[in-house]
Amino acid sequence: MKIDMKKLAAWFDDRLALTPIFKYMTKKEVPQHEHSFWYYTGSSILLFLFIQIVTGIMLALYYQPTLEGATDSIGRIMTELPLGWLIRSVHSWSSTFMIAFVMIHLLAIWFTKSYRKPREATWMTGMMLLVVSMVFGFTGYLLPWDDLSLSATKVGTNIPMAIPVVGKWVTQFLRGGGDVTGDTLTRFYLFHVCILPLVIFAILAVHILLVQKEGMSVPLKDEIAKKKVPALPFWPNFILREVVIWLVLLGVLLTISLAFAPSLELTADLMAPAPEGVKPEWYFLFLFQTLKIFPANMGPVTGEFVAVVLILIAVVAIFFLPFIDNKPEGKKGKLIQYLGVAGLIYAIVFSIWSLL
Template sequence: MKTLYDAGLDWLDERLQVRKAMEWASHKSVPVHQGSFFYYAGGVCLFIFGLQVFTGILLLMYYRVGADSSYESVRYISSKVAYGWLIRSVHSWAANIMVLFVFIHMFSVFLMKAFRKPRELTWVTGCALLGLTMAFGFSGYLLPWNELAFFATKVGTDIIGQVPAAGPWLLKFVRGGEEVTGATLSRFFGLHVAVLPALLSLTVGIHLAFVQIQGMAHEKEAPKTMPFFPNFFLRDAVLWLLVLNAIAILAVFFPWELGRKADALASAPAGIKPEWYFLAQYQFLKLLPARILLIPGELWGIIVLNGAGVLWLLAPFWEAALPDSMKDGAVKLVGWGGIAGLAAMTLWGHLS
């Protein structure tokens, strides 16, 4: 007598050859070593992305984009909609924790040298995912149309205007005009709920496909492995539940504030700062003098930051070109230097 499970599986197998896929999955394994814990960071990012899609869709049911309605609708969500405060708070906290885990995932991959051949393209798609995640954060931050969001977006987009030649055009393109207005809000909304989810889903798909094809990287031959299904997957799930629990606690005890509605005519609130994941770059730009060798300091800053970004993106390629004796040292120096630099600048930015 076949069980209902087997009967269902047979039905699907006849049509989609699912047993073949299951057979493949059952052979999938994960190396077990000292740094195995960091393998879970990527899974947490994926889980939070799913959480963001779910809570984002719920918020979309009440959110009304527009300079006259965004703030009011978010206020309505927070104060009138049943569990609206929870969904909004979870969405905001999860966004921050997702960025944190993206950073943990990225630096752990870098320090474990998992970007090396044949995983160069996996690294490149990962970098693209980092960019998309940051763009998600930046665009989503404006959507409540509150004072902080307005001025943070004004300052953030001002930096784009410093790009030589194309700056003014880029600024106008991003803002939908000369200033941050309702047009900017509409653009950011479109970007946040349509363009970025599509791009991120596609890139995540490619990134995961590469990981499946190449398997988990490990520097040396790992002494043992563990099956992905069910062992690693169940361990992943345990961490997901703990992260979800942490987000729920943060959302309840520290509900995300809405603040005052954006007012273009008001002066910027004192001590305004960007979100923590942009704070290091912001602090770096702030430290630069007005002009260096007759060129605006901010432009130098943009060149340096973009240069660092390109070097980071091309890490698998320049690292491969280094003499063997220098490779490990260079990775350690760049990886730990990057973490220390980002952490120090973020802390400095936070305290100043």
């Protein structure tokens, strides 16, 4: 029997209503201006997310989320399975690249003020994606189950305790009890491979839908001047440029993964003293250093409480930034621009300080 491909395609198109989507893609245009370069950071994040999904599923085929099996199973992946060490290295490095690009993406949007009306919800879903990405990193850090990741997790999951009443519940929820034990490992694995993927897909779907709905933003001054910005067709011109960038990034990622594969330490001992040099992943370092500089007690409350509250206020303020920065072309808009620069300098300086 010969299948009529044209008829088959028409059947799919009829049932799934694909034509409007293709039509949209061919008609979609991307503005071209001096800041268009930053548009590519969004699709770069998607590239790294895709790599995380593929390598993550591969690792999960052999990884065992138990006290006895965790470290050994990673050892097995790295030594026995063909290219296992590279798969793990790529997964680890790609997470770093992904979070770095999420941060660059966020800063680019901050500095171009693309979050202004009508894109407030796009910014807010983006902030949620940043937080989810960081929780992905935090939960993944424990999975090798060595002394360093154990201590870092103890510290990280103890931080909510600084907040009275609810903090204790949050900590017990994260740990699956009062202490970091095998239950914590099981829980973190579940978060990492099941719950967080569901959450990230849900938010990402809304985020991308909003980007399509509102189209790409143009620079503020062009918008005010009502200038017609030249545009590039999304298909195939923009996609071609994206693919080139993807290939370059893939090459950089593979090169670094080959040269600097992560090591594997001895399995964690719940009773052993914390090792020296306990550090979280690089994207938590500035928060880690912030917690460190607060004194033990500040009047009636602990310094940790003050630090945690300040960090929470900052996160909430950044989440609602489009509403705070409601007159982006005015004086307040300028000030928020400078605050962004100050925040960036703060994060860089504190990250370096924590390594000294």
